[in-house]
Amino acid sequence: MVAKMLERPTLVLNRNWQPVNVATVARSLVLLWNEAARVVDPDDYRLYSWADWTALKLRDDEPWIQAIRQRLRVPEVIVLAGYDRVPRAAVSFSRRNIFKRDHWTCQYCGVQPGGDELSIDHGLPRSQGGTSTWENFVLACVACNKRKADRTPRQAGLKLRKEPVRPTWKPLYARHEARIESWSKFGARCTGTWGLRREG
Numbered sequence: 001m002v003a004k005m006l007e008r009p010t011l012v013l014n015r016n017w018q019p020v021n022v023a024t025v026a027r028s029l030v031l032l033w034n035e036a037a038r039v040v041d042p043d044d045y046r047l048y049s050w051a052d053w054t055a056l057k058l059r060d061d062e063p064w065i066q067a068i069r070q071r072l073r074v075p076e077v078i079v080l081a082g083y084d085r086v087p088r089a090a091v092s093f094s095r096r097n098i099f100k101r102d103h104w105t106c107q108y109c110g111v112q113p114g115g116d117e118l119s120i121d122h123g124l125p126r127s128q129g130g131t132s133t134w135e136n137f138v139l140a141c142v143a144c145n146k147r148k149a150d151r152t153p154r155q156a157g158l159k160l161r162k163e164p165v166r167p168t169w170k171p172l173y174a175r176h177e178a179r180i181e182s183w184s185k186f187g188a189r190c191t192g193t194w195g196l197r198r199e200g
């Protein structure tokens with residue numbers, strides 16, 4: 001139970017209160033202990049240092065951690081003392097992220113045969129001036145890839161299920177399965193309550 005609480009996610013805000021990361025409760029408590037961060041109470045936005053936080057009485061219905069001598073409230077949001085940058089919003093261009101964008105699905109016929117049976121296809125073939133970009137790369141299954149060969153989708157009689165675009169999601173949030181409801185107050189996308197619903 002303690003281990004599970006320590007692995008719960010905490011939203012990390014930079015000095016300007018912009019969400020920059022998601023850390024485990026364990027990591028957040030270390031940052032708090034080191035005075036590198038303070039806890040934000042999402043109800044009234046009060047800030048708590050380690051001393052303030054550990055002096056708090058527990059509310060009846062809230063999660064807690066059994067420390068050696070006391071029970072600690074579990075922080076949901078912390079704000080960093082010295083960091084004011086914002087991570088790059090752009091998703092890095094990589095093989096893995098193309099698979100992710102296309103949901104491991106052939107963009108021509110819609111099959112999901114598993115990663116080994118999918119390859120990255122140039123929509124407009126390189127021989128016809130196609131570039132290696134988000135907008136020209138799509139996942140294709142072996143059969144569609146073979147059928148398409150060195151032609152455009154139209155020449156091969158294939159139709160793309162959707163226009164390939166640069167994804168807008170941030171890998172920061174995509175990495176984590178769950179959100180805590182109070183995070184939405186800080187501009188972090190909230191798709192469910194921790195432990196109740198998981199993001200697909």
Ligand SMILES: [Zn+2]
Pocket residue numbers: 106107108109110111140141142143144145
């Ligand atoms: Zn296919």
